[in-house]
Amino acid sequence: QQRRHRHPIRLRIGVAVSDVDLNDGVPHGWAFTEAARLEPEAAPGEVLCTDAVRAFAGRGTRHTFDSVPDVLVKAGETPIRTFRVVESLADRVRFPEHLEHDAATPLVGRVDAIAELKACWDRTTAGEGTLVGVEGAQGGGKTRLCTDFASSARSVGALVLAGYFDEAANTAFQPFVQALTQCQGILRPDDPLLGPFLGELRRLVPELDPEESGATSPSTGDPETDRDRLFDALAGWLSALADEVPVVLVIDDLSWAALSSMRMLRHVVDAASLRRVMVLATYRNTEPSGEVEQFLREASSSRWLTRLALSGIGTDDVVEYGRALLGGDVSDSTSQLFRRLGDSLGGNPLYVREAVLSLVATGRLWRDETDTWASRIESDPIPSEVANLVRQRVERLGDEAQRLVSTAAIIGAPFGYDLLTEVLPLPASVVIDALDDVVRAELLRPSADGARFAFTHAVLRSAIYEGVDPTRRSIEHHRVAEALVSLNGDQPGPASETIAHHYERGVDDRDRAKAVRHLRRAADHASERIAHDRAVGLLEVAERLGSDVPCELDRGDQLDLLIQLGTARRRAGREEAGQTLRDVTDLALSEGDAVRAARAVLRSGRGIFSYAGDVDDERVSLLRRTLELAGPEDTKIRSQLLAHLSA
DSSP states (O other): OGGGSSSOOOOOEEEOOOOOEEETTEEEOHHHHHHHHHGGGSOTTOEEEEHHHHHHHTTSOSOEEEEEEEEOSSTTSOOEEEEEEEOOHHHHSOOOHHHHHHTTSOOOOOHHHHHHHHHHHHHHHTTOEEEEEEEEOTTSSHHHHHHHHHHHHHHTTOEEEEEEOOSSOOOTTHHHHHHHHHHGGGOOTTOTTTGGGHHHHTTTOGGGSTTOSSOOOOOOSOHHHHHHHHHHHHHHHHHHHHHHSOEEEEEEOGGGOOHHHHHHHHHHHHOTTOOSEEEEEEEETTOOOHHHHHHHHHHHTSSSEEEEEEOOOOHHHHHHHHHHHHTSOBOHHHHHHHHHHHHHTTTOHHHHHHHHHHHHHTTSEEEOTTSOEEEOOSSSOOOOOHHHHHHHHHHTSOHHHHHHHHHHHHHOSOEEHHHHHHHSOSOHHHHHHHHHHHHHTTSEEEOTTSSEEEESOHHHHHHHHHTSOHHHHHHHHHHHHHHHHHHHOSSSSTTHHHHHHHHHTSSSHHHHHHHHHHHHHHHHHHHHTTOHHHHHHHHHHHHHHHHHOGGGSOHHHHHHHHHHHHHHHHHTTOTTHHHHHHHHHHHHHHTTOHHHHHHHHHTOSOGGGGGSSSOOHHHHHHHHHHHHHHOSSOOHHHHHHHHHHHO
């Protein structure tokens, strides 16, 4: 519950050890007295212990013990020698939640891949930085392998951070924001691990400094410099962490990464100061984006990159996987069935899992009188279409649960109960019961605090989404967008891009026009984070949508969008930026709009290169035409236009 409150619960703990006697079943001993005396002396969130506890722990713990003033028990008695228990940095940061869930599924085989990861880890702990690209088919076990390795690394003292990209909606630098947020609860604004980086990192996670004790670093006026400062801050923060403990950073679903995020990743892995950091990046071998392919090609020539290609697991491993999944012994006929499943499904672990669950649900796999999983499938067809298997699983749910899971597939990204109740026209008690049914069916999983829900795998969400009637999909996207606006407000923020995503897929041109407005707000939010490439991508989508629904946008809105796009392109260093702004200047002049023409033309130069060499005749002409349209009045616009002409 503490995550739902502004002020977290912080316990005071006293720990002591001694012999214990039982008197009429009631334990007695000196440890009870000492622990009771230490507890009130501890600060909130602090653990105090006796010297005996420290001695018992010995060298078999990653905790350290700081000496503090002795604590008196009673006047005249020997004081308790007291120590403050200090957790290691790795233990203070919780294991990433989305990896935690994946650890519940079986991992079989992968001996060579595990050995390769261990070799990379040995180089990392020896002081190198390493990047491992894990590629494979959807559902092929990439995240499960990374989870197993990350868990092993954490058991020997590594700090594990993680984030992921999402097909439905990605905010700028999303996995890095998630990794920072993971550490939010343990880092204070004055923490040396944030140190000189706080002003930049607040751009990504303002909650790192909720009291704004360290102001966000001011812009230098040069977008590339601002971006490099942000990237340097992130790399510096990771280096500061790695000075304390080795770091594993897992980045899931790199295939969906936008250009701005790939540039940040490239900067991080190329940072000369980065040592004792291992980056694990998963991506689908069938659909990496152009940015991902370019990044991998460039990284292949460096000492950083190791590429692991995961294929399907072997038939013997499929039998072991099925046995682990069912949690019991299997008959010979069931082993043979699992081998047939492996051959039919290419050894894809997720597909095998869905097929086994389907066979159990339909009674073709059962526990016999010896508690062994039996089957009598001889000539029955082997399930091969995972989408059909998932939809059959949904059809076995009640009507309300089916409605809920379909709506969840429309929502896509992890969502809260408040969004569900806002979208679904059902009583709260019915939503809760339906949610329980869907979680029990292992289609959705709750977060650790139970406040948010997500699909157990993207394949499940995709299969359910594709099974929803297109007309109903559009209606549900509209309802989700409206609910998100109601819950998050109408200002630029992290939700803007998700809201635009749903409006874009809504019911009519009015929804598409709303998508344009929210894409512009999402671009503003991306620009605040120095993610100028992401802002360009969002605005290019907005421009395309805007041209499809011109009757829903007034001319001023269309011009403002083009000016915003040209400005974003300039900040991102795109060659076409100047021409975009000149074109919109022409459009504004033809509309007789001096204010928008001035805004566009004043931003259309080529920076310092505009003042060296040949005169830019086209721009001079646009400046003069805008000046003429602005009139002779002594205004700020006229002064700016004259200043640019004189330059």
